[in-house]
Amino acid sequence: MHQPAPPADLRHRTIEAPAGRLHLVEQGAGPLVLLVHGFPESWYSWRRQLPALAAAGYRAVAFDVRGYGRSSKPAGTDAYRMLDLVADNVALVRALGEETAVVVGHDWGANIAATSALLHPEVFRAVGLLSVPYAPPGGPRPTDVFARMGGDQEFYVSYFKEPGRAEAEMEPDVRGWLAGFYAAMSADTMPADGAPDPHFVDRDGGRLRDRFPDGRLPAWLTEDDLDVYAGEFERTGLTGALNRYRAMDRDWEDLAPHAGAPIEQPALFVGGALDASTTWMAEAIDAFPVTLPGLTAAHVLDGCGHWIQQERPDEVNHLLTSWLASLPG
Template identity: 85%
Template sequence: MGIPRLSANRGEALMQSEPTAALRHRTVEAPAGRLHLVEQGTGPLVLLVHGFPESWYSWRRQLPALAAAGYRAVAIDVRGYGRSSKPAATDAYRMLDLVEDNVAVVRALGEESAVIVGHDWGSTIAAASALLHPEIVRAVGLLSVPYAPPGGPRPSDVFGRIGGPEQEFYVSYFQEPGRAETEIEPDVRSWLAGFYAALSADTMPAHDEPDPHFVAPGCRLRDHFPAGPLPAWLTEDDLDVYAGEFERTGLTGALNRYRNMDRDWEDLAPHHGAPITQPALFIGGALDASTTWMADAIDAYSTTLPALSASHLLDGCGHWVQQERPDEVNSLLTDWLASVHS
């Protein structure tokens, strides 16, 4: 297929070195153009959707565990990432399009329905898929980012007020095309290392240190990243896989997700306040800003996720839950999936 060798093939080699590995790489047609996916196992379909800045490889510890538990585990490269197509238009990364990509994958795999599990932005994409296509999504697993129904103030207005005049919130910093790319792309590997460390439980800054979610005037986001060793969950080889992919593709496709939040707000207005009624699971890190900033969303789950099976906050865990705590997450996922399919 003419796929460049380096990060993607290195990731495959790292996975295939495990005794239980039997990964199958393929591409399928989707509204994005082509979507790359990696699958393992047979049985009911579980679709795994990554967040920023990751790839299918962020599910490397879940694929074999789900396969061993009797599921067809499929991890995709979201449009704009990895080996998937990268549309040029900024508005090609709106939520409605990403949802239709998920639907296309389910159908391309010859399935009528799937459980979708997402992390970070993938959690939001999984939730929107369940909301918009209940006939396709039979259950939804949300990791790190809680479900908050569509509605409320315009996102750009909200994020513009966070931090005040002395510092800029990272979501606002990501809005201008090319701005964050200019910071990241000259040295992708070290930027990723710092970003992963900033949100990991064992390497994140202390409470009295600068918050890595904010940019001071005239500075860069990375200026608040911690300096030091990689987090325990991330090996040098793992970092090479991630860095190699973004060095090849650039960051624009990934960052364009942030640049569509106001469009999503408009597109999803008809679903203002809508609950997700399918069986659901939430797993977050107790030290993750996503779970503390959105504590009210978690508290509202009895209304917004009425079929929620369980909500778990993992003590001593940061943002990258399925990579920081793979065994615990795998156990929670497989127990929940067994209840969904019983």
């Protein structure tokens, strides 16, 4: 399996954290910017941002979230609670010898970044959210919300929640499954309007991949890139990644004391106009004046899907570095 050669100055390290160990990759020197990936990804999702942030004068650090890649994979769904993921982020900042950091996340990483900023404003001085807007804790129990979605179809989050069920679909052909999942949510390969929505499965034994588009990879994903992602998940399996979905009700209980709480620090949001996360959560974006009173920039990129920093790396890099340069201190 051929993998792209990393930049010569990309540094890999493993540090001790509540997860056990966390694998990180860093580039550059300067103020710390912590990059948190989503599902089903790894530190590699930030390969285009690390050199750009380093060139702009920042110490850019991307890492494998617990359950992924070369980081530890604790047993049991409770080990993937949001509070534990936030504790990993704090431990990373401390292990890197820093007092504060800017935290930037994509997909689930955006939720982890937002909660890190909410619970530890003394550590995370600003927060950048890609694809998934901030929605404060509170409201109905997540399992109940997702169970009501889709009518005679089942929402993918509910599908993921039953241990072993999604793994049985994904793990016999990890590479093919990932290729289809990435294509289903990319602007240039997503299903056409009117086609079955790949965020849902048929309740009578359906699979997500039944709705994935066939054929070419999205433009942002090379065969070599896919090899990197597939190689990690073929080695680790998908359970650690899926446990994030399985811990959502526990998060709802843990974060109840913070129901409705805003994030006060400077914030950035960048979404894709063709991403379901942007359209389904339009009310959360509309609420930013209340929920993100420190928001300094918000952008929705026309013609962009879910994998925003990989689909549109140059544009996202420009937005990130411009925003970082505008921050106090």
